[in-house]
Amino acid sequence: MTRRLFIFAVMTLALSALGCKQKKQESPDGQEARAKEKIAVIISTLNNPWFVVLADTAKTRAEELGYEAMIFDSQNDTAKESDHFENVIAGGYAAILFNPTDADGSIANVKKAKQAGIPTFCIDREINSNDVAVTQILSDNYAGCVELGQYFVKKMSQKGKYVELLGILGDNNTWNRSKGFHSVVDNYPELKMVAQQSAEFDRTRAMEVLESILQANPDIEAVFCGNDAMAMGAFQALVAAGKADKVMVFGFDGAKDVIDSIRDGKIVATGMQFPKRMARMAAEQANEYIKGKRDFQQKVPVAVELVTRENIAKYTAYGRQSNE
Amino acid sequence: MKMVVKYILIVAVFTLLLYHGTYFKNLQDVRQQRQREAFNAAEYARDFWDNQLPGVLDKAVDVKELIKLFNTNMAQAIERYGKAPGVSRVYAYLLKGEGPILEVNENGFKVSVEEPHTNPDVLIETGSYIPGNAVRDASGLIDVSKFSDTMKFNEISGEINKIVVKDVIESFLNKGPSSGRTVKFFGATQVAQDAAEENELELIKIIPIRLELE
Numbered sequence: 231m232t233r234r235l236f237i238f239a240v241m242t243l244a245l246s247a248l249g250c251k252q253k254k255q256e257s258p259d260g261q262e263a264r265a266k267e268k269i270a271v272i273i274s275t276l277n278n279p280w281f282v283v284l285a286d287t288a289k290t291r292a293e294e295l296g297y298e299a300m301i302f303d304s305q306n307d308t309a310k311e312s313d314h315f316e317n318v319i320a321g322g323y324a325a326i327l328f329n330p331t332d333a334d335g336s337i338a339n340v341k342k343a344k345q346a347g348i349p350t351f352c353i354d355r356e357i358n359s360n361d362v363a364v365t366q367i368l369s370d371n372y373a374g375c376v377e378l379g380q381y382f383v384k385k386m387s388q389k390g391k392y393v394e395l396l397g398i399l400g401d402n403n404t405w406n407r408s409k410g411f412h413s414v415v416d417n418y419p420e421l422k423m424v425a426q427q428s429a430e431f432d433r434t435r436a437m438e439v440l441e442s443i444l445q446a447n448p449d450i451e452a453v454f455c456g457n458d459a460m461a462m463g464a465f466q467a468l469v470a471a472g473k474a475d476k477v478m479v480f481g482f483d484g485a486k487d488v489i490d491s492i493r494d495g496k497i498v499a500t501g502m503q504f505p506k507r508m509a510r511m512a513a514e515q516a517n518e519y520i521k522g523k524r525d526f527q528q529k530v531p532v533a534v535e536l537v538t539r540e541n542i543a544k545y546t547a548y549g550r551q552s553n554e
Numbered sequence: 555m556k557m558v559v560k561y562i563l564i565v566a567v568f569t570l571l572l573y574h575g576t577y578f579k580n581l582q583d584v585r586q587q588r589q590r591e592a593f594n595a596a597e598y599a600r601d602f603w604d605n606q607l608p609g610v611l612d613k614a615v616d617v618k619e620l621i622k623l624f625n626t627n628m629a630q631a632i633e634r635y636g637k638a639p640g641v642s643r644v645y646a647y648l649l650k651g652e653g654p655i656l657e658v659n660e661n662g663f664k665v666s667v668e669e670p671h672t673n674p675d676v677l678i679e680t681g682s683y684i685p686g687n688a689v690r691d692a693s694g695l696i697d698v699s700k701f702s703d704t705m706k707f708n709e710i711s712g713e714i715n716k717i718v719v720k721d722v723i724e725s726f727l728n729k730g731p732s733s734g735r736t737v738k739f740f741g742a743t744q745v746a747q748d749a750a751e752e753n754e755l756e757l758i759k760i761i762p763i764r765l766e767l768e
Contacts, residue, residue: 528699531640
């Protein structure tokens with residue numbers, strides 16, 4: 231009996247010591263590490279440099295805060311995204327930094343994670359719900375495109391034919407951008423939109439779509455694109471058609487190739503989103519949540535800034551020169 | 555035996571009908587869906603304009619004080635009076651003031667609020683449309699987190715701007731404002747935190763909320 235008690239006491243002490251050791255590990259910046267805690271970064275697509283920056287920054291910041299972080303690519307497929315959530319739930323992750331594929335279709339996944347006790351922090355793209363994610367840090371696409379629309383009107387001298395390339399139709403960002411732009415441009419009756427078509431935020435698709443539109447509308451003067459990847463695709467189509475110096479291209483994102491193109495006088499303007507800022511905020515808020523904070527603003531719009539040939543010196547890819 | 559087959563068939567048909575005729579949905583999902591379908595941005599904006607906005611106009615800061623703070627202590631201007639729905643370098647302000655009209659043009663009318671009223675300090679916008687979110691954000695009354703999707707939040711702004719054009723600008727222009735006359739106003743503006751360094755404070759652009767000609 232005494233021997234049994236002795237073995238039991240030794241085992242209890244050994245387990246307690248192991249638990250303490252895990253809790254007391256220190257991370258490089260002196261914060262208490264959570265050796266067994268993992269953060270998942272689930273991203274709509276990595277087939278676009280802008281989202282790669284978003285994912286990498288979120289992962290890096292989570293790691294800086296002492297977590298193990300893993301990136302999952304949903305490839306713009308809600309079914310794949312759902313599989314990632316299943317794996318993350320089964321894998322015992324402490325939090326999810328999430329860039330959704332679909333404003334409605336992704337709600338169920340966040341709900342599933344919530345039911346499993348895993349908090350989700352949306353970045354950039356929104357889900358149409360205000361009670362399943364802990365917080366949603368979103369680009370203020372509408373206001374950004376209001377400003378872009380005003381600049382568009384000025385550059386077009388209030389008249390001319392133009393084309394709009396939309397993003398993924400199930401994504402709220404697509405419509406917030408389009409509606410912000412039209413809330414300005416539609417007030418000028420001499421500005422005629424001759425085609426509005428989705429190129430699904432994809433560079434190659436944008437090139438194909440604009441090539442086809444140019445067949446029927448060779449006299450357009452501008453193309454407004456819902457993201458920078460499409461702006462680059464549209465610019466390629468215009469180069470191929472020998473119209474690059476006659477048609478103005480406007481993008482949205484602040485991606486490296488478009489910032490470089492604005493500097494080189496190829497693209498006219500873009501809306502600078504701040505993927506690094508948003509990703510860092512999401513990782514930091516996840517860390518705060520894990521440490522016990524519960525009071526978060528549900529939706530946090532992050533302002534978008536207009537980048538043009540006139541103010542390009544203030545900006546770099548994915549942010550401002552000064553602080554990003 | 556025939557009876558057993560008959561009962562099995564009846565149960566099977568009944569089960570089939572029940573399976574296809576009944577479905578279950580999460581009550582919260584249904585409520586949210588209904589809320590989404592029932593949302594009317596124009597009605598929301600009208601209620602905001604008629605019933606909520608008047609209640610905060612007494613908190614409007616005098617534009618002279620605001621201009622002074624913009625030029626001397628932007629951080630304090632932001633802390634005391636600035637509003638933004640999220641993370642931004644641009645803040646919205648609810649303001650009031652009065653002064654003589656110095657110039658009327660297609661974009662609006664330039665007003666001097668500082669003695670001796672020789673130079674214009676503000677431009678009260680009177681265009682045929684108003685872009686942006688100045689009034690919505692300056693009021694501080696509409697919380698983006700209350701909306702399941704931000705499009706609604708933005709649609710409200712568009713509808714508020716329509717009310718500004720119809721109820722404020724059009725009726726004011728009908729009174730024939732001209733240079734030399736004094737105008738009293740409540741309005742909203744948006745100013746970037748680095749506006750002083752960027753020399754953007756020469757003429758503060760104001761979206762009017764109330765305009766009175768004296």
